[in-house]
């Protein structure tokens with residue numbers, strides 16, 4: 001249809017997004033094709049979502065097979081894929097119990113509601129305070145924008161829920177000063193994704209764990225972006241060696257099919273008693289069948305160790321690009337969640353690099369005005385890494401006028 005173009009977006013869609021000018025119509029592995037048949041290398045994977053690339057046969061197979069059997073029952077009944085996926089998640093993590101949702105924001109909403117209700121049942125209404133970090137991103141529901149540490153996402157939506165405060169990321173002294181016996185939970189991304197791909201220091205997470213224990217508060221790790229193999233560990237908490245009480249997972253979990261999970265311990269799970277929370281679509285057979293197929297692949301030790309190797313390949317090439325152009329101040333992140341902060345002379349130009357890369361045929365991301373972000377498929381072929389970085393280098397070369 002001739003009107004399925006970028007102009008049509010402005011006519012019929014709410015303007016809360018500003019999509020790029022191309023419209024991809026097909027993907028395979030780490031390659032994507034637009035309406036004109038032009039090919040792109042994908043270093044974005046949505047936003048850290050298509051963990052096994054596009055149209056992975058195991059996921060397509062799981063979706064087709066389940067699609068022909070059973071789509072939906074709602075939660076008045078359970079279903080086999082949900083039981084199988086929950087069992088797998090429990091086997092592979094600290095968690096004893098799972099709640100399924102459809103998005104990262106929903107999983108965090110469930111985590112925050114569980115934390116409040118748990119504190120309420122244990123200690124009463126005054127123990128309701130939630131501490132988050134500046135720069136964090138936890139979703140777009142009213143509770144999760146309130147927990148998020150970026151004012152721009154709250155503006156105009158006030159009044160937001162009360163009892164939420166923020167401390168500087170990686171500032172253990174600030175957390176110590178803020179936490180009290182009235183704290184219900186502390187919520188932290190082990191690596192701040194949207195906030196600039198900023199990894200937590202191990203001491204910060206360890207200290208947060210100790211402070212939560214001292215004050216009988218729950219520690220929530222938002223692993224919506226860092227989870228499902230992204231860091232080379234199934235979940236980043238396993239890399240840090242710090243175990244939360246509640247963990248949220250989404251993005252990579254369905255490899256592009258909407259599914260999310262909140263994982264928690266037997267200690268806290270009973271507080272989300274019958275009738276206290278729910279979701280019509282959460283835990284539906286289609287999403288869970290795809291999630292299970294994905295986890296079966298991603299949890300393989302050889303896949304996770306290959307993520308590290310591929311990350312090193314990125315790092316080596318980025319270092320050599322930087323040796324020529326000198327525009328990267330810092331390359332950071334973990335595994336295939338890579339953030340590249342631009343030098344002072346290039347402040348605010350992350351978007352320009354993204355646009356120039358797109359022109360060359362590379363899909364990538366930014367994380368704020370000064371940070372380039374890559375979050376490719378966890379199984380991106382080495383040849384695609386090399387080809388994509390060659391396009392990035394061309395784009396940077398043109399922008400630097402050489």
Ligand SMILES: *Cc1c(COP(=O)(O)O)cnc(C)c1O
Nearest residue numbers: 103104105137138139193224225
């Ligand atoms: C993307 C993201 C979310 C929100 O997930 P949605 O699926 O968009 O609701 C929450 N937390 C983190 C860390 C994220 O990266």
